[in-house]
Amino acid sequence: MVQQTALTDIDRARYEWQVWTPGFGEEGQAKLKGATVLVSRCGGLGSPVAYELAAAGVGHLIIAHGGNVKPSDLNRQLLMTNDWLGRPRSESAERRLRDLNPYIEVEGINSNISEDNVAELVGRADLVVDAAPLFEERFLMNREVVRQGKVMVEAAMYDTDASLTTIVPGLSPCLACLFPEPPPAWKREFPVFGAVSGTIACVAAMEAIKTLAGFGQTLVGQMLVADLRDVEFRKMKVLRRPDCPVCGHLESPAQD
Amino acid sequence: MKINVEYVAQMKKVAGINSETVTLPDGAPVQALVTKLADDHDQPFRDVLLDANASLRKSTLVFIGDDQIEWEVLRELADGDRVTILAPLAGG
Numbered sequence: 001m002v003q004q005t006a007l008t009d010i011d012r013a014r015y016e017w018q019v020w021t022p023g024f025g026e027e028g029q030a031k032l033k034g035a036t037v038l039v040s041r042c043g044g045l046g047s048p049v050a051y052e053l054a055a056a057g058v059g060h061l062i063i064a065h066g067g068n069v070k071p072s073d074l075n076r077q078l079l080m081t082n083d084w085l086g087r088p089r090s091e092s093a094e095r096r097l098r099d100l101n102p103y104i105e106v107e108g109i110n111s112n113i114s115e116d117n118v119a120e121l122v123g124r125a126d127l128v129v130d131a132a133p134l135f136e137e138r139f140l141m142n143r144e145v146v147r148q149g150k151v152m153v154e155a156a157m158y159d160t161d162a163s164l165t166t167i168v169p170g171l172s173p174c175l176a177c178l179f180p181e182p183p184p185a186w187k188r189e190f191p192v193f194g195a196v197s198g199t200i201a202c203v204a205a206m207e208a209i210k211t212l213a214g215f216g217q218t219l220v221g222q223m224l225v226a227d228l229r230d231v232e233f234r235k236m237k238v239l240r241r242p243d244c245p246v247c248g249h250l251e252s253p254a255q256d
Numbered sequence: 257m258k259i260n261v262e263y264v265a266q267m268k269k270v271a272g273i274n275s276e277t278v279t280l281p282d283g284a285p286v287q288a289l290v291t292k293l294a295d296d297h298d299q300p301f302r303d304v305l306l307d308a309n310a311s312l313r314k315s316t317l318v319f320i321g322d323d324q325i326e327w328e329v330l331r332e333l334a335d336g337d338r339v340t341i342l343a344p345l346a347g348g
Contacts, residue, residue: 041348043348044347044348045347045348046348131348132346132348133346133347133348134346135344135346138346155348156345156346156347156348157345157347157348158265158266158345158346158347159265159268159269161264161265161268161345162345163264163265163342163345178315178317178344179314179315179344180314180315181313181314181315182315182344183266183304183313183315183343183344184303184304185266185270185303185304185343186266186344186346190347192347197347197348225264225340225342227264227274229274230274234322234340235322236319236322236323236324236340237322237323237324238317238324239324239326
């Protein structure tokens with residue numbers, strides 16, 4: 001799925017310890033280097049996702065997040081720094097990711113996912129990580145990844161709960177299978193500790209890494225439901241909707 | 257029979273509890289459980305759980321054990337079943 005890009009001696013030194021992971025190796029690292037990942041919003045979830053993907057050596061990161069850094073971002077949005085208050089979040093994210101890993105390409109987009117940019121941004125990515133706080137943005141991304149046949153790691157949280165699934169169009173439920181309509185009560189502002197969003201973000205980053213490199217089991221057709229209040233993690237089987245208006249036309253493989 | 261009900265995300269908030277044990281007649285389907293929960297809780301809970309036709313909202317996921325159920329298919333519960341009700345979450 002992803003073109004491998006040859007590793008340099010710097011890459012080998014930098015990623016040596018993860019290359020030791022069974023099933024990953026230099027081949028997996030070369031796939032990460034050749035990959036482009038779009039992260040929608042670099043808030044409490046998207047920031048640690050992008051940070052882990054940059055640390056792991058994903059070759060090209062596109063980070064879409066509009067607006068300026070606010071004080072209330074700083075308890076969880078780990079790519080935002082105090083010295084960048086009042087300035088664009090996308091710039092803060094770019095700076096922090098480049099400080100961490102100057103050997104990858106980082107592209108900050110100073111706007112959120114919208115009808116105007118979703119097709120182009122998804123089109124340039126091998127994989128998408130959805131970490132947006134609004135269902136409207138999530139449904140847009142979902143529609144586009146299904147249309148373009150891209151994998152999307154779908155991560156979300158509320159209070160001390162979190163959910164995570166990996167959407168492979170035609171193979172797993174898409175977001176519209178799971179949630180055919182936006183919930184009436186959802187608000188953009190919600191209770192959140194950075195440690196809760198960061199926990200599910202690290203698992204989401206690992207889903208992206210495994211999908212790109214092709215090793216391990218991913219949450220395709222399963223939803224990880226985490227409760228950090230009582231420290232419980234469950235893997236739940238989730239279902240496609242045959243009448244889903246977004247992905248229902250895609251045939252499942254015979255074994256599904 | 258006794259059914260263990262667990263709530264996820266905003267269901268917890270409107271229920272005011274994380275989980276509860278509900279007593280139902282033997283052989284009752286999961287649909288009867290949802291009706292009883294709606295009866296036992298207040299309006300904010302019902303608003304998240306049910307739509308304007310008093311049917312389960314399409315975006316509310318119901319699991320028995322670790323398996324999501326197809327809401328349209330009648331599914332009998334068994335004593336001790338763990339039923340999880342998940343309201344959509346999108347925090348990022």
